[in-house]
Amino acid sequence: MKTKKLWNKTIVTILFVSLCFVSMTAFTPYAYAEDETEQPPTPIPTYNPNNFQAQTAYLLNATTGEVLYANNEHEPMTPASLTKIMTLLVTEDKLASGDIKLSDKVEISKKSWLTGGSKMFLEVGMHYTVEELIKGVAIVSGNDAAVSLAEHISGDTDAFVDEMNKEAKKIGMDETTFQTVNGLPLNGKKDVTTAHDLAILADYYIKKYPEMLKIHSTKTYTTILKHKKTIEQPNNNSLLGTYEGMDGLKTGFANYYNFIGTAERGGNRLIVVTLGSSSSSKRMSTAETLLDFGFANYKTYNTETGGTILQKLPVYKATNAKESEVALKSDVTYTINIRDEKKVKIEDRMPNYILGGTKKGDKVGEEVVLLDGKVIAKSNIVTTEDLHRTTWFVSIFHQLALTFTQLVEKVTD
Numbered sequence: 393m394k395t396k397k398l399w400n401k402t403i404v405t406i407l408f409v410s411l412c413f414v415s416m417t418a419f420t421p422y423a424y425a426e427d428e429t430e431q432p433p434t435p436i437p438t439y440n441p442n443n444f445q446a447q448t449a450y451l452l453n454a455t456t457g458e459v460l461y462a463n464n465e466h467e468p469m470t471p472a473s474l475t476k477i478m479t480l481l482v483t484e485d486k487l488a489s490g491d492i493k494l495s496d497k498v499e500i501s502k503k504s505w506l507t508g509g510s511k512m513f514l515e516v517g518m519h520y521t522v523e524e525l526i527k528g529v530a531i532v533s534g535n536d537a538a539v540s541l542a543e544h545i546s547g548d549t550d551a552f553v554d555e556m557n558k559e560a561k562k563i564g565m566d567e568t569t570f571q572t573v574n575g576l577p578l579n580g581k582k583d584v585t586t587a588h589d590l591a592i593l594a595d596y597y598i599k600k601y602p603e604m605l606k607i608h609s610t611k612t613y614t615t616i617l618k619h620k621k622t623i624e625q626p627n628n629n630s631l632l633g634t635y636e637g638m639d640g641l642k643t644g645f646a647n648y649y650n651f652i653g654t655a656e657r658g659g660n661r662l663i664v665v666t667l668g669s670s671s672s673s674k675r676m677s678t679a680e681t682l683l684d685f686g687f688a689n690y691k692t693y694n695t696e697t698g699g700t701i702l703q704k705l706p707v708y709k710a711t712n713a714k715e716s717e718v719a720l721k722s723d724v725t726y727t728i729n730i731r732d733e734k735k736v737k738i739e740d741r742m743p744n745y746i747l748g749g750t751k752k753g754d755k756v757g758e759e760v761v762l763l764d765g766k767v768i769a770k771s772n773i774v775t776t777e778d779l780h781r782t783t784w785f786v787s788i789f790h791q792l793a794l795t796f797t798q799l800v801e802k803v804t805d
Contacts, residue, residue, distance in 0.1 A: 447464060448463060448668055451662065476530075481559060494521060512532055527607055655687075692725060693728070710782055719776050736762070738762075740773065743757060
């Protein structure tokens with residue numbers, strides 16, 4: 393009788409210890425390293441390139457979001473044809489929502505035909521697809537094509553301008569007011585913006601519709617006219633094909649020369665805005681100098697690729713495994729200033745064990761890349777197989793083994 397009571401007491405004690413441990417570990421499943429810390433923003437580097445020949449300029453690392461150079465970036469300026477980036481953004485949004493299609497046929501109006509400045513040379517009564525008009529705006533900066541798109545989408549240009557301004561406010565272009573669909577001053581209407589806002593626009597546009605860069609980087613476009621005549625015109629971005637990685641974006645001219653350029657090298661994308669140059673060559677040399685500065689100081693690194701096995705972890709309360717591999721779910725890539733290369737730390741934040749009931753692909757931790765304590769890149773660490781939960785009775789013994797292992801670890805720390 394005494395033996396039976398002693399055995400019952402032992403079982404109760406084991407169950408009580410197990411339940412206590414489960415309640416403790418339920419709230420602390422991961423053994424993570426230091427917590428993320430808030431860091432003040434990196435100050436804008438001071439840089440005064442000898443070839444700077446513009447009234448205002450802005451250089452943004454689109455990969456990291458860091459501003460690399462800024463000069464009079466909040467000065468109100470006339471964007472001229474750079475306005476058409478917003479026209480294209482609104483058009484792409486309408487395509488994405490299904491309001492219009494690339495194959496839609498657009499009849500050219502007299503208003504479109506009479507539009508001056510750079511033209512696609514559309515003719516009254518002819519029909520062009522939305523796709524053709526988009527190319528006419530992006531490649532040859534057709535003011536007439538921008539009018540035709542606006543009329544097709546909103547009925548008239550004024551209604552389309554309202555859409556442009558709504559989009560501008562939505563994405564944070566607080567220093568911008570659009571009055572035209574193409575940047576061509578007419579009847580006292582003139583767009584006003586800043587280099588800062590145009591960088592916001594370009595960054596948003598490229599990230600939302602990266603496929604548009606294929607069009608923006610096209611060097612020429614041919615418009616089909618009446619009687620099967622054609623006219624071929626060049627893209628005014630003279631850095632296409634001459635500057636490594638250049639694949640966009642737009643030139644503009646009113647009383648001065650403007651440019652939004654973007655280039656990518658080794659996974660690192662930069663966006664440059666120059667406004668107020670006295671010639672086309674000066675705006676391009678300024679942009680080129682700034683891009684050179686950016687690419688010389690920044691580099692993209694890859695720590696691991698998705699699927700890489702990191703290690704094996706002990707498994708408890710599972711029927712089919714005593715240990716199991718964990719892996720990275722996706723690539724870990726980050727871009728930093730080369731001066732900060734030695735400051736980077738990589739941590740695998742994961743638990744000391746895995747429990748039964750975990751499915752293949754479940755997140756069990758993270759690999760994080762830190763710079764000065766701030767996470768700049770990360771990827772989930774996931775399981776590589778299903779771990780089937782064992783019975784409650786066997787779980788008791790697994791829990792005892794787990795408790796013993798952790799006690800030993802504490803003693804040996």
